[in-house]
Amino acid sequence: xxxxxxxxxxxxxxxxxxxxxxxxxxxxxxEIDLAVEFGCARATVNRAVRELAxxxxxxxRRKAGTRVLASPVRRAQFEIPIVRKEIESQGQxxxxxxxxxxxxxxxxxxxxxxxxxxxxxxxxxxCVHYGDNNPYQFEDRWINLAALPHAADADFTKTGPNEWLxxxxxxxxxxxxxxxxxxxxxxxxxLDCAVGDPLFLAERSTWWRGDAITYVxxxxxxxxxxxxxx
Amino acid sequence: xxxxxxxxxxxxxxxxxxxxxxxxxxxxxxEIDLAVEFGCARATVNRAVRELAxxxxxxxRRKAGTRVLASPVRRAQFEIPIVRKEIESQGQxxxxxxxxxxxxxxxxxxxxxxxxxxxxxxxxxxCVHYGDNNPYQFEDRWINLAALPHAADADFTKTGPNEWLxxxxxxxxxxxxxxxxxxxxxxxxxLDCAVGDPLFLAERSTWWRGDAITYVxxxxxxxxxxxxxx
DNA sequence: TAGTGGTCTAGACCACCAC
DNA sequence: TGGTGGTCTAGACCACTAT
Numbered sequence: 001x002x003x004x005x006x007x008x009x010x011x012x013x014x015x016x017x018x019x020x021x022x023x024x025x026x027x028x029x030x031e032i033d034l035a036v037e038f039g040c041a042r043a044t045v046n047r048a049v050r051e052l053a054x055x056x057x058x059x060x061r062r063k064a065g066t067r068v069l070a071s072p073v074r075r076a077q078f079e080i081p082i083v084r085k086e087i088e089s090q091g092q093x094x095x096x097x098x099x100x101x102x103x104x105x106x107x108x109x110x111x112x113x114x115x116x117x118x119x120x121x122x123x124x125x126x127c128v129h130y131g132d133n134n135p136y137q138f139e140d141r142w143i144n145l146a147a148l149p150h151a152a153d154a155d156f157t158k159t160g161p162n163e164w165l166x167x168x169x170x171x172x173x174x175x176x177x178x179x180x181x182x183x184x185x186x187x188x189x190x191l192d193c194a195v196g197d198p199l200f201l202a203e204r205s206t207w208w209r210g211d212a213i214t215y216v217x218x219x220x221x222x223x224x225x226x227x228x229x230x
Numbered sequence: 231x232x233x234x235x236x237x238x239x240x241x242x243x244x245x246x247x248x249x250x251x252x253x254x255x256x257x258x259x260x261e262i263d264l265a266v267e268f269g270c271a272r273a274t275v276n277r278a279v280r281e282l283a284x285x286x287x288x289x290x291r292r293k294a295g296t297r298v299l300a301s302p303v304r305r306a307q308f309e310i311p312i313v314r315k316e317i318e319s320q321g322q323x324x325x326x327x328x329x330x331x332x333x334x335x336x337x338x339x340x341x342x343x344x345x346x347x348x349x350x351x352x353x354x355x356x357c358v359h360y361g362d363n364n365p366y367q368f369e370d371r372w373i374n375l376a377a378l379p380h381a382a383d384a385d386f387t388k389t390g391p392n393e394w395l396x397x398x399x400x401x402x403x404x405x406x407x408x409x410x411x412x413x414x415x416x417x418x419x420x421l422d423c424a425v426g427d428p429l430f431l432a433e434r435s436t437w438w439r440g441d442a443i444t445y446v447x448x449x450x451x452x453x454x455x456x457x458x459x460x
Numbered sequence: 461t462a463g464t465g466g467t468c469t470a471g472a473c474c475a476c477c478a479c
Numbered sequence: 480t481g482g483t484g485g486t487c488t489a490g491a492c493c494a495c496t497a498t
Contacts, residue, residue: 041487044488046467063498229403272469293477294484
């Protein structure tokens with residue numbers, strides 16, 4: 001058997017959908033009929049169709065059956081690597097420099113975002129990540145000291161705050177968002193670009209069982225792109 | 231049974247990993263032992279651990295066993311909706327305006343990108359998508375007329391080119407990339423912003439079995455963000 | 461209420477690959 | 480070459496929900 005049976009079944013069904021044999025909005029045969037047609041067990045068909053549903057090509061409901069989606073929900077998936085690995089995977093030499101590290105009272109916007117009490121303390125760390133000595137990313141991070149008190153004493157010169165955090169604490173939830181921003185004077189100097197240049201910005205908040213861990217703004221060098229196939 | 235058994239098993243294993251019971255780099259027990267421990271069938275354990283592997287938390291190899299990954303590969307997933315649905319899902323009223331539609335000889339950069347022959351014809355369509363009459367996205371699209379000859383006669387005033395394409399042709403491969411760009415004069419006028427403003431840009435190429443279908447640049451209004459949880 | 465998908469089981473055989 | 484995961488099967492019961 002060259003392929004697993006459920007993969008074969010999956011491909012056949014996928015082809016029938018993209019070729020229009022089963023059109024958007026229509027029902028496809030039920031699992032038992034498909035199992036008979038393909039000469040396999042119902043569980044095999046189930047796995048094939050279940051995976052197609054996870055990919056957003058069909059929609060399944062008990063009793064109602066399996067329906068071909070009119071406009072398949074397309075999903076793109078991005079890997080979120082550690083910046084060091086991202087740089088090294090491009091064959092460049094990584095280094096980073098900590099340019100700021102201070103304990104602050106969390107500003108209001110941060111308290112709102114991370115759901116912190118009034119007067120809560122946060123560690124503010126900023127650093128620049130380089131690939132082959134060219135600035136690659138400016139990292140502007142806040143760490144909730146109520147959740148991670150020993151972060152205050154950490155040394156981020158050897159291990160960057162991102163990698164330090166990964167080893168120090170797991171997280172249960174994360175939210176990431178991407179946008180465009182204009183370089184201000186600080187960004188322009190760290191990222192070696194002009195004030196006003198359009199820069200790609202990623203922001204991430206992470207949580208561990210309801211407690212905010214960290215919020216970080218990662219601003220990339222001019223011309224940075226995030227690409228994926230799907 | 232409140233939860234499916236395989237989900238329970240999955241959560242227990244996930245907890246043991248994040249709690250450090252099974253540490254990064256270590257092997258976890260094999261499927262048979264886990265099945266005995268949890269009092270279920272091996273297939274149930276298999277599904278649980280297989281899904282954890284798909285999520286990037288563990289790595290599985292025959293004979294070698296299942297290993298906890300040192301730095302779990304984090305993946306963020308974005309849904310790529312049709313712009314009309316994206317706008318409508320925000321409770322806004324959608325409309326679009328076609329601002330350009332012309333058959334051209336494909337320029338060199340496009341021929342290189344889409345792998346077209348010299349002299350190949352492409353349809354160039356531009357349009358603006360509005361939410362509640364505010365500009366939301368500027369769409370700048372090229373369609374390969376060798377692959378889709380009847381696109382030349384299409385009327386995009388009722389159905390935008392993106393939705394028209396979805397109905398007209400499936401695709402087997404797509405590549406999408408995100409970046410930041412500065413508004414030029416044309417973008418500034420269509421998106422009602424200042425020249426030089428930083429804008430979020432998405433570019434997508436789609437293919438059907440080796441043939442390029444379309445390439446599109448989607449530039450969003452100022453301040454646009456793309457967000458997801460993971 | 462009946463039809464459909466969701467899940468589980470016990471057992472089986474196979475493919476891979478570290479040893 | 481033996482241990483591990485990968486897959487398949489036949490059958491069963493259950494959960495949801497359209498009708």
